[in-house]
Amino acid sequence: MPTEPLVTRVRIIDSMFPVVRGGTYCIPGPFGAGKTVLQQITSRHAEVDIVVIAACGERAGEVVETLREFPRLTDPRTGRRLMDRTIIVCNTLAMPVAARDASVYTAATMAEYYRQMGLNVLLLADSTSRWAQAMREISGRLEEIPGEEAFPAYLESRIASFYERAAIIELRDGQTGSLTIGGTVSPAGGNFEEPVTQGTLKVVGAFHGLSRARSDARRYPAIDPLDSWSKYVGIIDPQKVAAARAVLRRGHEVRQMMTVVGEEGTSVEDITEMLKADFFDSVYLQQNAYDKVDGATPAERQQFVFDRVLAVLQKEFAFGDKDQARKTMVEATDLFRNWNYAATDSPEYQEILGKIETFLAGHPAPQQEG
Ligand SMILES: Nc1ncnc2c1ncn2[C@@H]1O[C@H](COP(=O)(O)OP(=O)(O)OP(=O)(O)O)[C@@H](O)[C@H]1O
Ligand SMILES: [Mg+2]
Incomplete structure (x- = not known):
């Protein structure tokens, strides 16, 4: 069981709703509440060796910005270029749905590869809702029987098997490697009572729910301190x-x-x-x-x-x-x-x-x- 805190240097996360190395968490939030910004902050400051970002179904402009910006930034922890320890799996909104479906798995597989080297890896998927939409489209074209909100019936098990890839492992030489997965969810209208958010909440260890009221009041990070939770123990008693x-x-x-x-x-x-x-x-x-x-x-x-x-x-x-x-x-x-x-x-x-x-x-x- 993972117990070692993963320090993101975001106070509300580390102190109130901690994440651990090898654990999972999700960031559901309405449009524009700050999911992408929060993940970018985490990708810069989190105390891990490798960050893999799956920009899944994002607007092209946002991805281009990240690609341009990251090589110029220095890693605040090592002083080297941030790009040296970051992998971005790009897959914009305009690309085929099959590619979008595959991108999440591509990112997870690369992350596992580095974990197997005994490194601490953080995989950030933004957004898993767009991934689920790709699943829905593919399933529709295959004429499968649809489940809730036309998502395929196996949506929940797919989400679960994605997050299950996170773990801390002991290698044969006694070293440990970890893979932590954090995914954003963008439910329409910020309504968390929908299949993707609910399916995700069943499997993750921490929930950082963003609130529209907080982001409108420009109280960033807009993580709702009353709704959010974490099953992990962090750096504070x-x-x-x-x-x-x-x-x-x-x-x-x-x-x-x-x-x-x-x-x-x-x-x-x-x-x-x-x-x-x-x-x-x-x-x-x-x-x-x-x-x-x-x-x-x-x-x-x-x-x-x-x-x-x-x-x-x-x-x-x-x-x-x-x-x-x-x-x-x-x-x-x-x-x-x-x-x-x-x-x-x-x-x-x-x-x-x-x-x-x-x-x-x-x-x-x-x-x-x-
Ligand atoms: N921590 C922050 N500090 C300052 N401004 C922020 C912060 N987080 C978000 N913002 C502001 O909110 C805007 C929208 O944030 P962001 O793009 O992360 O939202 P999002 O939830 O990813 O939206 P979408 O659902 O459209 O992808 C940003 O462009 C920025 O101006
Ligand atoms: Mg975003």
């Missing part, structure tokens, strides 16, 4: 993860309640819970993919920062009024956000850490002050 999730859930409940009773009818304690959830979302779950420092957070830094963030979430503030609560949480948000942009070895990083420690030690309850 599961109890701490559960504590952070509880805050998110509570914050969500308060927000729902507030739409009914308004802010007047909401207590300071409840507002504080909601502000804490917002704080966690904006300083930890969201990440600026285009920033050099914030764009990729190594595992040790995630563990260190997570503890500080959790300390804020678990702190009993006992605010006197809502304004004070807002002001304090804005202060915390600014501190941590600036911290995210400071390089780990910079003096600025230490300086902000000092301020954060002061923040955590301060803010006693008002009655204690007097």
Whole structure:
């Protein structure tokens, strides 16, 4: 069983919904929610030896962009060209459906080849929905009996047998190699109740569901922190993860309640819970993919920062009024956000850490002050 975390350096994935070497995950999301961008970020920063990208039924422009861009980029881990460790299996929307069907298997076979050399391989398939559509067309032309939504009846077993190729293996010489598979799913209208998403959810170990509301609010990566899940254990203690999730859930409940009773009818304690959830979302779950420092957070830094963030979430503030609560949480948000942009070895990083420690030690309850 795979248990070694695969660090992607995307905080919301590594800390909240981890992936392991040899495991599987899927990213379903509505059109334009950021599936392709998320996979590109992962292909750049994930701590693996080889990345195989199956651009399956993608728009030609997107593939061309990747092909042009990757040879120019340097691998942030090794300093060599990113292209040296990346394989892209191109197969644009305009190509025949049979080629599209085959491209996913081609990519998986190449990935297995490198795994057999004792390397850690990550296979990214974008998008498996287009692959399923190719299956549907081929099956239709073969006049097979259609199943749900005209997909062939064997759709689920095909999806399962694709993801089953992911594994960590021990070679004869004692080395290990791993193949991790991550596939995007683009269900029409973002409705996850359709055969491809459902068939995928049955077999994968982690689900990173993108939400339209989050991507519209430009909260990237748009992975929904309430809907998503992972069966794996990552770099953060599961109890701490559960504590952070509880805050998110509570914050969500308060927000729902507030739409009914308004802010007047909401207590300071409840507002504080909601502000804490917002704080966690904006300083930890969201990440600026285009920033050099914030764009990729190594595992040790995630563990260190997570503890500080959790300390804020678990702190009993006992605010006197809502304004004070807002002001304090804005202060915390600014501190941590600036911290995210400071390089780990910079003096600025230490300086902000000092301020954060002061923040955590301060803010006693008002009655204690007097
Ligand atoms: N992490 C991110 N940071 C900043 N912008 C992002 C991020 N993710 C997505 N975007 C924005 O959203 C746009 C659409 O993203 P993307 O192409 O990844 O969507 P998609 O889900 O792959 O769409 P489709 O279903 O059409 O393939 C991007 O061009 C970019 O502007
Ligand atoms: Mg895309």
